[in-house]
Amino acid sequence: MAHSLPQLTDETVTGQVDLHCHSTASDGILSPEALVSRAKSAGVTLLALTDHDTVAGFAEAHAAAVKEGVTLLPGIELTACWGRRVVHIVGLNIDPASTAIADAIAARDRLRHARAVEIGARLEKRGFSGALEGARQHAGDGVIGRPHFARWLVEAGHLPDEAKAFKRYLGAGKAGDVAVVWPDMVDTIASIHAAGGAAVLAHPLKYGLTRTRLQSLLGEFQDGGGDAVEVVCGQQNPVQTREILSLLERVGEVGGTGGRLLASLGSDFHQPDQPWRALGSARLPAGVEPVWNLWQTGATQDQ
Template structure:
């Protein structure tokens, strides 16, 4: 059951929407390369005026990012990208404008901390058996105080000369079906949406095209997400083919129509976007590289602003 707690309104100004908007990016608090401060500075240089820091399963970088955003005149939404489960599929739900001190969010983060720690130990054990000694210590050092994930193991393997780049690390050892692909009992999508809503945030289904679902299955995911109380979907994530964007928008419209037909609860899904920035040498997901197509209702309409008023 979706939380009845209303979404917070940060009072965005017209200036916040004067430049580029990027509502999905990562720092060293999770698996990004740049510190939260350096990320904000880079976003400013790219013309971003509204930014959400959405590290994986943590809000540890938000305070540093907020301080830097104030110095640069960038409007920052505190965010998070929570790992969740839809059936047997791992999906991600972005929380925008969350209350970082909310009990529900702290509980959700703590649960995932435990799951990530257990997974990291299991990945390291499997890699050790394949002859990669010191895998956990290496990945832990790269993660620093941030949450540890498979990208840290991939970067360690590159630094140690086991593979030439992180893509090969995933292809050979860490990707789906490989020895480093450890199944994790992540919380379900509905529970994840509840955690975000109880933290006064907006729940956004992240990068729907990355799950490898058929059109039918993707529509089913969108239906379940909307009925669980989800607020929006990333119709654009990084640089993508316009045909793909139209496909997502078509599915969102179909889900809205189905909701009206069967009388099930849930509001139409709004449109969100983000670069999914992790590091500077990936131009296809550079900060501020994305735009919403014309004619969609953006997720920031949930918040009262000087430029767009809530209808």
């Protein structure tokens, strides 16, 4: 059953919209309540909390959104695989209590736990005693990710900042880069649809793909039932935005019907000291059909 969504008025969607952000429920550093308050201060009128592989922060965020007068979409960012490539699929307007989402989260919890144990063991071998427990303390009740290990390495005095932690130990090809076979992209889209939501391909330019490969990803995402693409993520260069739109034209014009991909946007906010990811900082270009039209206009999607 689809989650009951408040009516999206013109006023709601003509204000600041941010459909991709993170709280302490995953790897953000603001609580869900503090994040909503910050979004309100930034002028955000429509917000989606999309923590990595969890909806644990939704109840707190919802209560804060009611208090602040912000319309909140229940969301999640699910980790998936496209072939051997890790991709992220945002689920918007999901039912956070659905069995489909619970199953998707449980599968990823098992994979994240095994990865965290392995990262901890690898860091221990390099002399960083207590790495796993340190990361767990930073994660709290949230899912453990590499940013939590980075924060612990800095807090413990091993490195000056998190960027160095990723460069030396946690980034691609480093000791903490533990390969995980995440659930398939098309199966992930199906899980989101089963929870009543829309599936959005997150930050397509961050995957480091060639133009040809990115076009293939967009095409397979559309063929697999995907609903929208993050045309803008954070304070993005307009040239990059035009590049995404150009590729989308090749796989089906942005907007329209018949399975064509709609446009989404978000800051990918994690913490306040990253101005390029500030809440409400993204803007959709003119001439695209936004993903929220699925709910504002009452449009339906195949489930």
